[in-house]
Amino acid sequence: MNPEESNPELESxxxxxxxxxxxxxxxxxxxxxxxxxxxxxxxAGPSTTAxxxxxxxEPRSKPPQPAQKPPGQEPDDDYVLSRSFDELAAAVxxxxxxxxxPGAPENREPVSALDHYERAVEKEAAGSLGDSLRLYRxxxxxxxxxxxxxxNKHFPKPPPKPAQTTSAKDASTSASQASKLGQPQxxxxxxxxxxxxxxxxxxxxxxxxxxxxxxxxxxxEEILVHILRDVALLDVGDFxxxxxxxxxxxxxxxxxxRIWRRICLGSEFGFGGMHYYWQRQxxxxxxTEEDLxxxxxxxxxxxxxxxxxxxxxxTPPPPPPLTLAxxxxxxxxxxxxxxxxxxxxxxxxxxxxxxxxxPRIRFNGCYISTVNYMRSGQASANQVTWASPVHIVTYYRxxxxxxxxxxxxxxxxxxxxxxxxxxxxxxxxxxxxGANAHLPSAVVQSVLKGRWRLARExxxxxxxxxxxxxxxxxxxxxxxxxxxxxxxxxxTAGKGARNNKLAWKGFYSYNPLTxxxxxxxxxxxxxxxxxxxxxxxxxxx
Numbered sequence: 001m002n003p004e005e006s007n008p009e010l011e012s013x014x015x016x017x018x019x020x021x022x023x024x025x026x027x028x029x030x031x032x033x034x035x036x037x038x039x040x041x042x043x044a045g046p047s048t049t050a051x052x053x054x055x056x057x058e059p060r061s062k063p064p065q066p067a068q069k070p071p072g073q074e075p076d077d078d079y080v081l082s083r084s085f086d087e088l089a090a091a092v093x094x095x096x097x098x099x100x101x102p103g104a105p106e107n108r109e110p111v112s113a114l115d116h117y118e119r120a121v122e123k124e125a126a127g128s129l130g131d132s133l134r135l136y137r138x139x140x141x142x143x144x145x146x147x148x149x150x151x152n153k154h155f156p157k158p159p160p161k162p163a164q165t166t167s168a169k170d171a172s173t174s175a176s177q178a179s180k181l182g183q184p185q186x187x188x189x190x191x192x193x194x195x196x197x198x199x200x201x202x203x204x205x206x207x208x209x210x211x212x213x214x215x216x217x218x219x220x221e222e223i224l225v226h227i228l229r230d231v232a233l234l235d236v237g238d239f240x241x242x243x244x245x246x247x248x249x250x251x252x253x254x255x256x257x258r259i260w261r262r263i264c265l266g267s268e269f270g271f272g273g274m275h276y277y278w279q280r281q282x283x284x285x286x287x288t289e290e291d292l293x294x295x296x297x298x299x300x301x302x303x304x305x306x307x308x309x310x311x312x313x314x315t316p317p318p319p320p321p322l323t324l325a326x327x328x329x330x331x332x333x334x335x336x337x338x339x340x341x342x343x344x345x346x347x348x349x350x351x352x353x354x355x356x357x358x359p360r361i362r363f364n365g366c367y368i369s370t371v372n373y374m375r376s377g378q379a380s381a382n383q384v385t386w387a388s389p390v391h392i393v394t395y396y397r398x399x400x401x402x403x404x405x406x407x408x409x410x411x412x413x414x415x416x417x418x419x420x421x422x423x424x425x426x427x428x429x430x431x432x433x434g435a436n437a438h439l440p441s442a443v444v445q446s447v448l449k450g451r452w453r454l455a456r457e458x459x460x461x462x463x464x465x466x467x468x469x470x471x472x473x474x475x476x477x478x479x480x481x482x483x484x485x486x487x488x489x490x491x492t493a494g495k496g497a498r499n500n501k502l503a504w505k506g507f508y509s510y511n512p513l514t515x516x517x518x519x520x521x522x523x524x525x526x527x528x529x530x531x532x533x534x535x536x537x538x539x540x541x
Contacts (some may be wrong), residue, residue, distance in 0.1 A: 010179060083533040085365075085420050110135070113143035117150050127370040136146075194251035228252060229259045235538045236269050236355075260351035264339060264358075271339050274360055275469055276456040277331055279405030282475050282483065284449050287324060298525045299458070346466055356498050359454065359469050359490040361401045364536055366423055367502050367528035368416055369397040398423060399474070399502070399528055401452055409448040409476045409484075419443050420533050448484070450476030483510045502528035 061108035139146045168476040201214035216224065228249075232239035239259070243250035267273035273381075278295070281287060322330065347354040377389035398410040400423045408423050422441035430436055431445045455471035457477075474486040487506040492498050504527065507520040 013433055050237045085416070085534065113139045113146040114149050114153070116142065116227075121150070127372055127394050127396075129372050129394065133392075190366050191251055191254050193249040195255075197251070198245045198248055199248045225252065225256055225258065228256065228290075229262060232259050232263055233266065233268050236263060237538075242325060254352070257351050260355060264343075264351050265336060270355065271358065271360060272332070272335060273403055275453045276335065277327075278451055278453055280451045282449060282451055282477060284406050292322065292324070292327065321525070342465065346377065357470075361454070361472065361490075362499060362501055363401055363403055364528055364538060365530055365532040366398055366400040366420055367530050368420075369399075369526050369528045371395050371397065371524050371526050373524045380459070397528065405453065407450040407452045407473070407474055407476070408444075409450050409486075410444065410446065412443060412446065414443045416531065421535050423447075423533075424536075448476040448478070450474055450484075471505065474484045480508055481511065483512060484508070485510055488528070491527075493527075497530075500530035 021046045110119045110317050111379075116135045116139035120132045120139060123132035123135060143149070199217040201211050201217050204211045204424065217288060219227075228239065228242065231242065231495070240253060243253040265272055266271040277289065278291070282292065342358065343349065343351065343354060347357060372392065372394050375391045375393055377391050379388045388466065395411065395413045396416065398408070398412075398416075398421070400408045402408075402425075408425075408428065410419065412419065416439075422444050427441045427444045428447050428449070430439070431442055434445055436442065452472060454475065455469055457465075457468040459471070459473075460468050470490055472488040472490060474488065476483040476484045476486070485506075485508040487504075487508075488502040490499055490503040491499040491503050504525050506521055507522060507525070509518045509520065510516070
């Protein structure tokens with residue numbers, strides 16, 4: 001008898017070894033069904049029962065992901081419309097994330113599904129719908145729940161409010177006691193608690209050394225307020241940012257009504273620089289006597305249309321038209337009178353609130369309207385397609401206002417980073433008549449000159465005081481003999497800034513030879529949003 005056959009353990013080991021070798025080296029002639037069964041056996045484990053059909057409630061498996069292309073094979077548009085444009089050289093070289101959010105991480109190619117989704121949102125906000133659609137599709141192919149991850153990351157749900165444990169007596173405590181109890185303190189109470197504080201000098205850099213000098217800490221209150229007023233007249237933004245220095249300056253910036261009154265009544269940033277009558281011709285030339293006569297006739301016709309027959313008969317004849325100097329003086333007096341009248345009635349006796357909420361034009365930047373729409377294309381005759389191609393069209397409208405009552409209007413497909421720094425009078429004069437087409441600023445060759453003014457109470461008869469001044473009227477050059485008229489409404493977009501949106505109310509063309517008006521369709525029009533351009537300077541003159 002063979003000794004190997006008498007050893008059952010050795011024989012069992014040999015059979016297992018043969019089975020493992022056969023499993024590793026599949027027979028070339030094996031059928032696909034056998035290989036499929038082997039794979040199912042490996043996945044399902046040692047069970048020999050047939051797999052059950054997939055339940056109807058189980059989600060379908062994702063389609064196989066295509067091989068990713070190298071980053072260099074997919075060109076990407078790095079421009080993102082931001083709220084602020086730096087100098088021309090910096091605006092071109094700065095990444096979009098750094099432009100939109102200072103201190104953000106460097107821009108890099110998206111890797112995960114969430115990265116692709118975030119980049120798609122940026123492209124959609126910038127108006128690049130084609131790129132955003134491509135990134136959305138790629139993100140969902142990588143992870144079908146990426147939208148929920150994006151929502152949880154950027155819009156997390158607030159934590160539940162804790163149960164109210166304080167009594168009615170605790171609710172009536174002072175601001176300091178409320179802070180100790182962990183209750184939220186109102187901004188008004190917080191600012192009021194800064195009234196007794198003083199400006200404290202900085203501590204010495206080395207212990208035992210004298211502290212550095214702090215001239216502001218030793219100044220009297222009257223001189224300090226005078227300095228703050230001068231800062232406000234140079235730049236309101238710098239004046240407001242002084243509140244971040246210390247609590248005493250925060251109290252003065254917030255509560256010093258004399259400074260805010262000067263800002264509102266002045267022409268540097270306030271309503272003394274707003275125009276409620278035309279100040280220039282459409283071609284930027286000064287007004288003539290014919291313009292004054294036409295203005296007087298329009299005012300007379302408006303008054304007659306808003307009065308009854310008895311009032312019209314009792315109305316004395318209109319006075320002769322004013323000279324330009326007298327007209328400017330009367331309009332300035334009317335502007336101050338309206339500001340003083342609106343102060344107690346509409347803005348609760350707060351000059352700071354009036355400056356923030358009252359409609360006004362901003363000059364240190366431009367207003368941009370991004371328009372996107374889809375247009376059906378023609379299907380190719382050489383290849384079979386299930387649907388016709390779709391073209392995504394993107395163009396921009398730009399409006400820049402000047403303090404003398406003039407305006408620049410531009411319609412182009414060029415993106416804001418290539419346009420906003422060239423919206424100047426010098427660039428318009430440089431490219432008049434199509435000259436110097438080789439320069440980067442040649443994008444302003446199609447600029448339309450115009451003029452602007454804010455609405456006044458006479459333009460909206462019967463409207464309340466809060467609705468009388470909310471509109472902006474712009475007249476620009478048109479094709480051939482026509483004049484374009486834009487009726488816009490000042491509004492707010494976002495929570496912090498004010499007067500940063502211009503919504504469309506109407507768009508018309510006027511023929512001065514025949515007096516005919518025609519209205520353009522507003523199907524694809526989008527509102528304008530303000531973007532600060534630092535190269536214009538503070539006052540944006």
